[in-house]
Amino acid sequence: MAVSRDRLLTVFSLFILFSFLAYADSNFSHYTLRILQNIAIFITLAVSYNLINGIAGQFSLGPNAFLAVGAYASAIFTLSPEEKLRSFIIEPMLWPLSVISVPFAASLLIAGIVTALVAILMAMPVFRVRGDYLAIVSLGFGEVFQVLANNSMSITNGSLGLKGLQPYTNLWWSWGICVFTVFCTLRLVNSSYGRAMKAVREDETAAEAMGINAFRIKTLAFAFSAFFQGVAGGLLAHLITTISPSLFTFMFTFNLLIIIVIGGLGSTTGSIIAAVLITWGGEALRFFEEPANLFGFQYEGIPGMRMVLFSVILILVMLFARSGIMGRSEFSWEGALGWIKNKLSVMKV
Amino acid sequence: MDLLLDINGLSVFFGGVQALNKLSLQIRKGEIIGLIGPNGAGKTTAFNAITGRIHPSEGSVFFCGKEITGWPAPRIARNGIARTFQNIKLYEDLSVIENVMIAAHSSISYSFIEAILGVGRYSRDEARIKSRAYELLELMNLGELASEQANSLPYGSQRKLEIARALALNPRLLLLDEPVAGMNPTETREFGQFLLTLRDNLSIGVGLIDHDMSFVMEVCDMIRVIDHGIPIAWGTPSVVRNDPKVISAYLGTDFNGAMDNHATN
Numbered sequence A: 001m002a003v004s005r006d007r008l009l010t011v012f013s014l015f016i017l018f019s020f021l022a023y024a025d026s027n028f029s030h031y032t033l034r035i036l037q038n039i040a041i042f043i044t045l046a047v048s049y050n051l052i053n054g055i056a057g058q059f060s061l062g063p064n065a066f067l068a069v070g071a072y073a074s075a076i077f078t079l080s081p082e083e084k085l086r087s088f089i090i091e092p093m094l095w096p097l098s099v100i101s102v103p104f105a106a107s108l109l110i111a112g113i114v115t116a117l118v119a120i121l122m123a124m125p126v127f128r129v130r131g132d133y134l135a136i137v138s139l140g141f142g143e144v145f146q147v148l149a150n151n152s153m154s155i156t157n158g159s160l161g162l163k164g165l166q167p168y169t170n171l172w173w174s175w176g177i178c179v180f181t182v183f184c185t186l187r188l189v190n191s192s193y194g195r196a197m198k199a200v201r202e203d204e205t206a207a208e209a210m211g212i213n214a215f216r217i218k219t220l221a222f223a224f225s226a227f228f229q230g231v232a233g234g235l236l237a238h239l240i241t242t243i244s245p246s247l248f249t250f251m252f253t254f255n256l257l258i259i260i261v262i263g264g265l266g267s268t269t270g271s272i273i274a275a276v277l278i279t280w281g282g283e284a285l286r287f288f289e290e291p292a293n294l295f296g297f298q299y300e301g302i303p304g305m306r307m308v309l310f311s312v313i314l315i316l317v318m319l320f321a322r323s324g325i326m327g328r329s330e331f332s333w334e335g336a337l338g339w340i341k342n343k344l345s346v347m348k349v
Numbered sequence B: 001m002d003l004l005l006d007i008n009g010l011s012v013f014f015g016g017v018q019a020l021n022k023l024s025l026q027i028r029k030g031e032i033i034g035l036i037g038p039n040g041a042g043k044t045t046a047f048n049a050i051t052g053r054i055h056p057s058e059g060s061v062f063f064c065g066k067e068i069t070g071w072p073a074p075r076i077a078r079n080g081i082a083r084t085f086q087n088i089k090l091y092e093d094l095s096v097i098e099n100v101m102i103a104a105h106s107s108i109s110y111s112f113i114e115a116i117l118g119v120g121r122y123s124r125d126e127a128r129i130k131s132r133a134y135e136l137l138e139l140m141n142l143g144e145l146a147s148e149q150a151n152s153l154p155y156g157s158q159r160k161l162e163i164a165r166a167l168a169l170n171p172r173l174l175l176l177d178e179p180v181a182g183m184n185p186t187e188t189r190e191f192g193q194f195l196l197t198l199r200d201n202l203s204i205g206v207g208l209i210d211h212d213m214s215f216v217m218e219v220c221d222m223i224r225v226i227d228h229g230i231p232i233a234w235g236t237p238s239v240v241r242n243d244p245k246v247i248s249a250y251l252g253t254d255f256n257g258a259m260d261n262h263a264t265n
Ligand SMILES: Nc1ncnc2c1ncn2[C@@H]1O[C@H](COP(=O)(O)OP(=O)(O)OP(=O)(O)O)[C@@H](O)[C@H]1O
Pocket: B014, B019, B037, B038, B039, B040, B041, B042, B043, B044, B045, B046, B086
């Protein structure tokens, strides 16, 4: 009974969300729509990043690299052969990549799979041994990717980057993928695989003594997380329509780290809330970096000011609210309805 | 085929220190075998070597006729050897019921794709794992605590939870490292009774380390005594209790006091 009630409420909420998006699509400015899409992409990234860092407890610094891999993988597959011929001016593109062109949806799937494979290759040496090597290796991979992308002229077009991507990514694609990612992640976390991930995070020795192959579970978490980060990369590429090796800086990873820590490491709900707050807040705080006239004083605006602010917020959270907004708890209809009933009864009295 | 565990000449070195010296031990189905010895004798090290947590330097471990020496820990666990830890190792931030359900991970038949889509064998398996976990919690008298966080439990209940978790593996052999440490005499006696019924009902083998001599003498069929890694005695509780080598190994400890207690009980 409770299960079908919860399902009904979830479907209803999704209906509200997509109705809002439909309204937004025809009424909001281009700029606002862009922010809404960024929010969806950042929720996708944060939720999947939280899976490896928060749920499985393996400290990765890889999202920007995975984003880049996904962006390139999908862009290479959606560009038309004519466009490829036009952009690859220094060295022609490698056959058969030069003649292949697939629909956007297929390219997102390819982006996810390629990125997950890269993650599995990385996991092989790293998870074979115990210890926090993942952070170093995933961080290093970001640099390695840049070098590779700059030098594989016939695949990535080097530092010239890929231009002229079709702007396939819209409100529906970004929010559709976002909802799908959250759905898959929640299911995974609530399954035996998710519990095994948490067990490895809590105590690897005890997990292994209970028959859990820690190597496999960590690799699964990492590959799952990378898959969705790769898909998000594909979305981002077709939102900005021009990508280059230096675009996916460590700032992406840094932002995501802030998001999942502020949301509460290990809480998918927290990641979603914080992704909305930080992405939207980041736009709202843009005026700090722009010249303004404040009460007669001329304020020049300081570029990078938002990053300083976010760093300060991160430090404050680490000092005074270590468990973030949600701690490790999750949203549930049971809890939400209980909370509302509580408020109502207080209001009556 | 009643022989579960068959250890021959098992040795473990830590650097130059020999923590275990040629231990041999057999555990059959339906037996409770004690492993005792003074502090630092190498008892926990023996369990670690059997369960694959550390690599033995010499010797062999057979389980149900299969050689498992040097196998990785998860594989040994899945083959039917479950253990508890001397310094309790629970998944502290998770709920009591989740702790138990985790040990059933190797028994699930659904793939991770089925888990994500929530189709196929997913619901049936989850229901089975959950009801089995509740059963085991009831068995250990932890039923009401199912949704508590594991590290909020009192010490004695944490030990019981570890045993419930170990049983969720459906083991053929259960290795308990100081299960009654921190329990009072009444709890200890109850636990002894519980262990005997468990052994009879599940017809499993049990390996038991403990410093509570009266408890060990009460429940064990046979006892192996080691000192400084070296096996010094083997026999029934009454034989071991009167062995001069055992008495001198425990010299200066409360072994005799514990024995007297046991005699008067
Ligand atoms: N990982 C390790 N590295 C180095 N030495 C170790 C290690 N584990 C145990 N030892 C040493 O091996 C010896 C045996 O230790 P072990 O823990 O097996 O003793 P025990 O019989 O379980 O003692 P207790 O009754 O105190 O639990 C001790 O001297 C201990 O210091």
